[in-house]
Amino acid sequence: MLHSMGKDIESFPLPDIDKQHETTDDIPREIIEETSIEVDPEDASLHKNLNNEQRKAYDEILATVDRQRGGIFFVDGPGGTGKTFLYRALLATVHGQGKIAVATATSGVAASIMPGGRTAHSRFKIPLKIDNGAICRFTKQSGTGKVLQAASLILWDEASMTKRQTVEALDKSMRDITDRPDLPFGGKTIVFGGDFRQVLPVVQKGTRAQIVDASLRRSELWNCMRQLKLVRNMRAQNNSWFAEYLLRIGNGTEETNDDGEILLPTSICVPNKTDDNGLDRLINSIYQTGNASLKDPKYIISRAILSTRNDCVDKINLKMIDRFQGEEMVYHSFDSVEDDPHNYYPPEFLNTLTPNGLPPHMLKLKINCPIILLRNIDPANGLCNGTRLVVRGFQKNTIDAEIVVGQHSGMRVFPTSDTIMPL
């Protein structure tokens, strides 16, 4: 159980374990998990539908996997050009050959749509506080070390969103565990992917120069990466105007005002009139109000309202919950501060905070409403930070929920109320 959460009993202050009866030929749990990933029949046939650019990248990467001499690639393509489609085709082929293909992404949401996908931080045991010269927290003998040594392919999606030091840490650790200190990533075939037009690494209160410096493109490893470019937008095939508009924004060529702001065309905006119903109009334009639609998990997770602020997210969630039928269940958090003898931070104040990675103090839920997991509880069984679920029932401190995305879709799980958030 500890292993499934990326931890080890030896890291806890307990008496030494007597290992004399342990067999040495035990196959590490990580290798068993990776080799038991089932290939989805739909994924197995994706390679037949690749477009020309995807096909070129697919063939080149697979040839490197077959030669076993290693290669480092960066799949570079604007949103919608089919990067994930390509990864899924690659993973299905490599898994289908009985080889190990380790799938990771910087965010949990992107990881959860790849079979066996885990966040890169969790899979590579990357330290949370990272600096130049850092290394990953796995050893040659650990399960993680063994699975990475055995991997024929390693994938890291959204690498454009991570700090270069995290990729450099993986590079150093891979050179170490493979005993090939002169070869980048120890001579493994490793595929990074992403789009530098989308979200860049987060540097708290960082200047533009600091953010650029944290990006993978500023790493010495960047020059070792073979660029595979995807340009054809497969998502907006029927709306070439939107695809081109997005690209112009990403490339910084769309017209801006003096403050660098872009004026959105009215055709893609929901008008914000002077009344208070702007948010309702936005919700109405995205979600049909009929109960049948809200009961359908596929419908619910195929659309989303995004906001840059946690307090706005909480406001929108409260309005959305109202639209679901049935009884409401409310879970409350118990907030307190350690080492606060003078009670400078009373619970009433703590309850108003909306920190990242924690649900609101008052968590309102209804049956059928979508939720997202905020912790890596059991990544091997689909319970990752970013896993999307729908509520099926309530218990006192846990929520009966069904996974609705990825290879564990349909599985019933029981996360506690402090580990989830309405979606």
Ligand SMILES: Nc1ncnc2c1ncn2[C@@H]1O[C@H](COP(=O)(O)OP(=O)(O)OP(=O)(O)O)[C@@H](O)[C@H]1O
């Ligand atoms: N060769 C293809 N044939 C048919 N559909 C495709 C193909 N490639 C991609 N698609 C579809 O296009 C859409 C966008 O693809 P995908 O999500 O893989 O893009 P992406 O580059 O990963 O986007 P983002 O950067 O936004 O995550 C998906 O619905 C996918 O199924």
